[in-house]
Amino acid sequence: MATEPLSTDVVAELPVSLADVRAAAARIGKSIVRTPTLHSQTLSKMTGATVYLKFENLQFTAAYKERGALNTLLQLPENAREKGVIAASAGNHAQGLAYHGARLGIPVTIVMPRTTPTVKVMQTESHGATVVLEGETFDAAYAHARKLEGERGLTFVHPFDQESIIAGQGTVGLEMLEDVPEIDTLVIPIGGGGLISGIGVVARGLNPDIALVGVQAELYPSMFNRIKETDLPCEGDTLAEGIAVKQPGNLTSRFVQALVDDIVLVDERTLEEAVSLFLQIEKTVVEGGGAAGLAALLAHPERFKGRTVGIVLSGGNIDTRLLANVLLRDLARSGRLARVRVRLQDRPGALYNVVRIFGEQQVNIIEIYHQRIFTSLPAKGLITEIECETRDRAHLDRLVDALRIGGGYEVGLVELD
Structure with missing residues (x-):
């Protein structure tokens, strides 16, 4: 991992550059929300760090994922636009791709596992996508999507392991550091690794000395295992379902290995506390994965004390019943x-x-x-x-x-x- 000062050669060898992220920002800027990056006095006092929050839960689809999806759609050649795109996703990637595909007149097919909650199927269909239910697991849905890609001549859009996706997600970091250049530490959730890869490119391009820390749910330490060569189990019911990825991307692993200083793990109780704090203190709804950055500060306060920390609230799509349970459990613990x-x-x-x-x-x-x-x-x-x-x-x-x-x-x- 990037524990030593990075040489320009290491960054230059990566297939996405700061220029690519800036081009993505110019490309998508008129069609996504430039979400605010705001100082939280209360969370700063609680954690001992100066905390800035990037409210990506205020995007139209309530998640940052639409940035990479839109950047990819806008670069499709005309014949690919006419035939349409396909993806395997039961979450925010599906909605972001469906929403912007409908805006641009590009047909979108999303393959989801049969176990996907009906509300997620309906939300994706409401954005104009065709939903195909296949298999009992994400892996089965993914395999079927790749099969349909070939049979129908569709363009597959990966949720994280794709250069155009990484560049689009990097625009989150570009906005943060333009708005608050004094940020010296970024704490970013990791599922497949697309967000931290894009933000890492920006961070290293603008300020090579910035600290870049990834966060994973303790139940799904897939990138942690890949980078640190451990063999922790990846399974269980996690509140952070948006970052519950069993196999991180091969491409994104290269970025994380080159750019990220460390990865920390957070347990379910701390994720619940973070979700609850966001609602109580910031009056904003954040899903489990989106609360991972704050959970890291709560779990490792000594690591971030005195730092100026940027946290991405990466999404706000959480089931209302689940949110109610989290809030009630937090009241009970307090x-x-x-x-x-x-x-x-x-x-x-x-x-x-x-x-x-x-x-x-x-x-x-x-x-x-x-x-x-x-x-x-x-x-x-x-x-x-x-x-x-x-x-x-x-x-x-x-x-x-x-x-x-x-x-x-x-x-x-x-x-x-």
């Missing part, structure tokens, strides 16, 4: 939402006395669950679980003390992992 388990004797007034203590402590009760049958307690014993809302962890601790000391109850909390 003590603002809790489930208190109290052992009672099954006699008149027992629950009333417990509820009275909740009232005295000014704790709001949301739900009460009585358990008499499925318990190992004696027949006259019961367990009551009370879901409640408190101001903070200290308020919850006062409630528990009041129940144990004042009421003499056996009390426990149902904790999240």
Whole structure:
């Protein structure tokens, strides 16, 4: 990895240059949103770094992916435009390609696994694309897309491992460093590697001394494995599904190897915290992969303390039910939402006395669950679980003390992992 000062020869040997990214910026500039790069006072105070946020979740399709897709579409020869393009994707690449393909009158076919949520299929179709459902996995969908490419004479547009894609994604970094040239550290999510490759070209071209750190979900450390020659497993249900890539690109791996200083991993709990913080503090919705940069700062504060850090909010496409779960889990971990388990004797007034203590402590009760049958307690014993809302962890601790000391109850909390 790029732990030593880079020679101009190393950068020059890469197939995408700063000039290519600038050309892409000129090509796509009128049709994408130049999203703001804004200083976050609160996140800066929390992390000890000076934090700047690039709001790519404000693109029309709510993700940066449309930059590379549009740059690719605009460079197609006329005969390829007429026949159309094809891609395998169940996420932001599909929507970006579909949206700009419809704008330009270029037919777009997207192959998705049959397991793709219906909402994603509908969103892609709403942008004018033809969706083909094939296979149970992305690999199967990808293979079918390459088969259709040959049979129908379509042009395949890769989600990350393509020079025009990398150049288009690099325009994110070009805008960031034009708006805030004092940024000395960039923390960029990595799935297949297209975004960090493009941004890396820009960063090294404008400021060779800038620190460039990639971030992957701990469950999908594919680029981490490739670059560091490790063999960590790549599997599991991650909140950061947009960067859950099992096989990074061969082309993008070259860029990462040459340009990136390091790759860090973040766990699911930290990703959840980052998504929640963006909504609470910045009042913006960010998907799991888009929150990876902030998650890295939360997980490794000593690494970034005192630095001027640029973070890309790469996308905002997150299922609303999933977002609700993330927010509720964050409230539970902070003590603002809790489930208190109290052992009672099954006699008149027992629950009333417990509820009275909740009232005295000014704790709001949301739900009460009585358990008499499925318990190992004696027949006259019961367990009551009370879901409640408190101001903070200290308020919850006062409630528990009041129940144990004042009421003499056996009390426990149902904790999240």
